[in-house]
Amino acid sequence: MQITDNREQILLGVQRLRAMASSSHPTSPTSLGIELSIATQKSELPFTDHQQTAMEVSMESSPVQLELLPLRPSCQKAVANAGLNLWGLGFNACGIDVNQLPSTSASEEEEEAQAEAPTLQLSVLAMGKRDLIVRERGMDVVEHERAFLEVSSRVSDEEESGSARKKLRLSKEQSALLEESFKEHSTLNPKQKSALAKQLNLRPRQVEVWFQNRRARTKLKQTEVDCELLKRCCESLTEENRRLQKEVAELRALKVGAPFVISHDFYMPAATLTMCPSCERLAPHGSPTAIPPTPTASGSTLSFASKPQHFPLTLPSQSQPSAAC
């Protein structure tokens, strides 16, 4: 469920949790398993300690254990803000003390009860400036979330060990497999995405991003090729234009001495015309079939006597042409 009003939805979610805690398991409210995960993209403002800590939160008469799973370290300010807003606006309003550390001294009975407790798992996905998304487990997001959490745990370990945040670089094997897959299909359906992610030990989101970037690279390359082609085409046309300009100038010069004009009844693209070597009049390149068959009734047809084959010229009525050149 995508939501536009974060506060309302968070409050709603918490109210539902509260209802479950009080109605379903009134005797063991603390055993209600709630998993709140905040999936983040990147962060410049890392969360403070409590954000990676399982917490005991109290909600009026029904204390609820709120487990805040480790955040991906590469989370961003926007997400951090969203998370902080979450606490400030949502949970604090419900009386949840997020600063309390969780009770780690649960008895075996309590743990057992907790295992049997209904787990309404509430995922709050904070996506930058985007709306918060609240989902209940059991939807299609589960697999993705699980995969995410696995990775986030791993990265969290790295962070804990003190190493700086590092950008993930795919291994050669991973890239090769992705390339193979891309050759087969440039887009993936959710099933393919999940399968591939599992195979590569990546999150589906990473596979998705890789395919998006790969498509973008392909398109960019194709654009470059097209651009180069157009550039050459442009150069060729420029050269052709230059040549034709020259030809036009020559024809104009010829026209001064020759009374004949080419009838406009013919469609004769200029680029297909050349000089007749014998008479120095225009002749088409290639097959004469490119020439419209009949001249106008008012004109007469001229044929060049010599090879190559000549094309008909329509003569203006006022001029008297010779039978052949």
Added chain:
DNA sequence: AGCGTGTAGGCACTTACATCA
């Protein structure tokens, strides 16, 4: 059937980081 709304996926653009010369 038409309409409004929520959702998912894709794309364009951008940022941030890794790598290399």
Added chain:
DNA sequence: GATGATGTAAGTGCCTACACG
């Protein structure tokens, strides 16, 4: 070792198609 160029993983916003009430 510092630095700029380049490649690429990932973030963000927008758009569109589709499902559903």
